[in-house]
Amino acid sequence: MAIGGLALDDDDSEVGNIDAKITAAVVMSCIVAASCGLLFGYDIGISGGVTTMKPFLEKFFPSVLKKASEAKTNVYCVYDSQLLTAFTSSLYVAGLVASLVAGRLTAAYGRRTTMILGGFTFLFGAIINGLAANIAMLISGRILLGFGVGFTNQAAPVYLSEVAPPRWRGAFNSGFQFFIGVGVVAANLINYGTDSHRNGWRISLGLAAVPAAIMTVGCLFISDTPSSLLARGKHENAHASLLKLRGVENIADVETELAALARSSQLAIEARAEPFAKTILERRYRPHLVVAVAIPCFQQLTGITVNAFYAPVLFRSVGFGSGPALIATLILGLVNLGSLLVSTMVIDRFGRRFLFIAGGIQMFLCQIAVATLLAVTEGSTGNGEMKKSYAVAVVVLLCIYAAGFGWSWGPLSWLVPSEIFPLKMRPSGQSLSVAVNFAVTFALSQTFLATLCDFKYGAFLFYGGWIFVMTVFVILFLPETKGIPVDSMYQVWEKHWYWQRFSKPT
Numbered sequence: 001m002a003i004g005g006l007a008l009d010d011d012d013s014e015v016g017n018i019d020a021k022i023t024a025a026v027v028m029s030c031i032v033a034a035s036c037g038l039l040f041g042y043d044i045g046i047s048g049g050v051t052t053m054k055p056f057l058e059k060f061f062p063s064v065l066k067k068a069s070e071a072k073t074n075v076y077c078v079y080d081s082q083l084l085t086a087f088t089s090s091l092y093v094a095g096l097v098a099s100l101v102a103g104r105l106t107a108a109y110g111r112r113t114t115m116i117l118g119g120f121t122f123l124f125g126a127i128i129n130g131l132a133a134n135i136a137m138l139i140s141g142r143i144l145l146g147f148g149v150g151f152t153n154q155a156a157p158v159y160l161s162e163v164a165p166p167r168w169r170g171a172f173n174s175g176f177q178f179f180i181g182v183g184v185v186a187a188n189l190i191n192y193g194t195d196s197h198r199n200g201w202r203i204s205l206g207l208a209a210v211p212a213a214i215m216t217v218g219c220l221f222i223s224d225t226p227s228s229l230l231a232r233g234k235h236e237n238a239h240a241s242l243l244k245l246r247g248v249e250n251i252a253d254v255e256t257e258l259a260a261l262a263r264s265s266q267l268a269i270e271a272r273a274e275p276f277a278k279t280i281l282e283r284r285y286r287p288h289l290v291v292a293v294a295i296p297c298f299q300q301l302t303g304i305t306v307n308a309f310y311a312p313v314l315f316r317s318v319g320f321g322s323g324p325a326l327i328a329t330l331i332l333g334l335v336n337l338g339s340l341l342v343s344t345m346v347i348d349r350f351g352r353r354f355l356f357i358a359g360g361i362q363m364f365l366c367q368i369a370v371a372t373l374l375a376v377t378e379g380s381t382g383n384g385e386m387k388k389s390y391a392v393a394v395v396v397l398l399c400i401y402a403a404g405f406g407w408s409w410g411p412l413s414w415l416v417p418s419e420i421f422p423l424k425m426r427p428s429g430q431s432l433s434v435a436v437n438f439a440v441t442f443a444l445s446q447t448f449l450a451t452l453c454d455f456k457y458g459a460f461l462f463y464g465g466w467i468f469v470m471t472v473f474v475i476l477f478l479p480e481t482k483g484i485p486v487d488s489m490y491q492v493w494e495k496h497w498y499w500q501r502f503s504k505p506t
Helices: 024-034 037-050 054-060 062-069 082-109 111-130 135-163 166-194 200-206 209-219 226-231 235-246 248-271 283-301 304-317 322-350 352-377 388-406 409-420 423-455 458-477 490-495
Strands: none
Touching (some): 024 135, 024 166, 037 082, 037 209, 111 200, 166 200, 166 322, 226 235, 226 248, 226 423, 283 423, 322 352, 352 458, 388 409
């Protein structure tokens, strides 16, 4: 077969035979794409802190402030307000919609263009939030932030999986979660610095424009992925992009890799007329569908995002003041960031399954321990008084829990769905995965404070139970994808004890 002047045979993808080198262009492109995580991370970190600031509550949520000032309020129910949670979770409704649209955008206009669009949208949302005069402006800004996060969360992991050399794909892709962690820590520092200022909440919300601007400008200096360019018929641009990424000294490997990518892109173009919704339901893609839905769903059912959102609220509920609560939240973010660095170093050495399982066990034990501690000190009424030593123990346990997430389910939940789909389904497959992530995050963030109020310490048992379930799922149903080229990923399904019945030709 000849495609764009390239002679191709009908053998399986040759990409797996290529040991692509790490070049400066690869590093720069991956850093820029991974920095999209700053948007998501900054919002996660900023939202929880802002919702504990007195001037912010006075202006938008006075009923919550009144409840917090009451002497005998149930500790579990202080911040239970549907309007307050709507402020946080509205972003995820918009992100859900945007992620579904983003699949078509990345297929039609490329990964890079979608990231730029997400950056601009997030930038405008940050400006509106910083200038908000009423709830309507506040929610409108959140919706724009959601569109920005939806676009970038869909495009960036796919970009990273397609640009990074197969041998180091895990390390480069984990950079996305690392930048989420950087965004969280930066937001916590800003919240701590602005907490005592009357307009501190405006500064915190408005500064979200900074990471958006940095990421957007960075995207202007990188090229789109060779796979994306080939799928859109831009063969010369794809050749130039791949040559830049792999280096002119590796011209022979570039030609071989481009030929393999061109073959995959041709198959993707031929299959594009078939709707994704129909294709993904085919029997042979059953493993892809299950994993693409289960992994992001399970990631949120670890409880990490709602804990990150509401960490300042949670720490205030167990006895910390506003300042100490923000410091404890900052410590939590730093621990998570450190664990992400560990993940980057070991993800391509020990593999995905090992990290999933070990991190799951670590998080499970911590959730059970936190629930036990709260049950003993606060009881089921929530009217008990927690000693400072016990409150510190809660922080320590949540830090160990955050570390377990940071080197396992954090980066891997973005990596695995982005690397398992064939090229013809990759943008839409990632959209499905991100949409599930947003849908579950919305449901949990909208209900977490009410769940904490109703379940009391049982809320942590709830998440602990799900962590147990997801760890068993990984043990039984997730094959190892370490070091497998994305265009040869079909091999892992054909060799899996369960999924082979769907993947092998009948």
